[in-house]
Amino acid sequence: MSWNVRELNSLLTQDVDEVVDRARSLSGRDGAVALRDSLARLETSAEQLDRLKVLLFIQTLLAVAPDGKMASTIAESAVRELAKVLVSPSEPAELKRSALDALALLLIKAKELTASADSRLREAFNFAGESRDPEIRDFARRVSLANADVARRSA
Numbered sequence: 001m002s003w004n005v006r007e008l009n010s011l012l013t014q015d016v017d018e019v020v021d022r023a024r025s026l027s028g029r030d031g032a033v034a035l036r037d038s039l040a041r042l043e044t045s046a047e048q049l050d051r052l053k054v055l056l057f058i059q060t061l062l063a064v065a066p067d068g069k070m071a072s073t074i075a076e077s078a079v080r081e082l083a084k085v086l087v088s089p090s091e092p093a094e095l096k097r098s099a100l101d102a103l104a105l106l107l108i109k110a111k112e113l114t115a116s117a118d119s120r121l122r123e124a125f126n127f128a129g130e131s132r133d134p135e136i137r138d139f140a141r142r143v144s145l146a147n148a149d150v151a152r153r154s155a
Contacts, residue, residue: 003030005037011057012050019053023060032074035061039081048092055085055098062105075110076117079103083124093133100128100136104143 003026011019026034035058042054058078085091085099103124106113113121128140 003034003037005033008034008037008041008054008057012053016053016056019057020060023057024064026061027064031061031065032071035065035074035078039077042081042085048095051085051095052098055095055102058082059098059102059105062102062109065109067108068111070106070109070111072110072112072114072117075106075112076114078106079113079117079121079124082106083120086124087127093136096128096131096133096136097139100124100139100143104139107143 007022011022023031023034038054038057038061042051042058045051045054062078082099082103086096086103088096091099103121106121110117125140125143128136131137131140
């Protein structure tokens with residue numbers, strides 16, 4: 001089933017299961033376009049429930065995307081928007097956790113990260129590693145350690 005940007009508005013009125021099912025049904029170019037559209041919506045949406053649904057949609061799109069195939073331009077915009085959520089003092093912990101999960105998926109899904117995206121991603125994980133929320137802090141530290149281990153093994 002193909003993706004249409006207008007569909008995002010109707011998705012946000014549906015329950016979480018329908019949001020996840022729709023993301024799972026998208027692949028290839030449609031998944032990439034849906035990811036781009038949902039990142040733009042995340043940037044402009046103020047309603048917490050809408051933001052949570054968009055983040056869940058993004059997480060699911062990333063989870064079903066093939067590993068190491070995401071274009072660096074999409075990955076860069078995803079890192080930028082997700083890192084904003086993670087480091088914002090006004091965002092609730094639930095949204096920060098969701099953004100952190102999506103950032104961790106990006107590490108697997110991106111073909112490569114630009115220097116800017118890599119730097120922003122490292123800053124976001126460092127910030128999360130200092131979080132007062134133990135779940136965010138511990139997850140960020142585990143992901144950072146796992147990536148360091150992978151980097152050492154590949155070197």
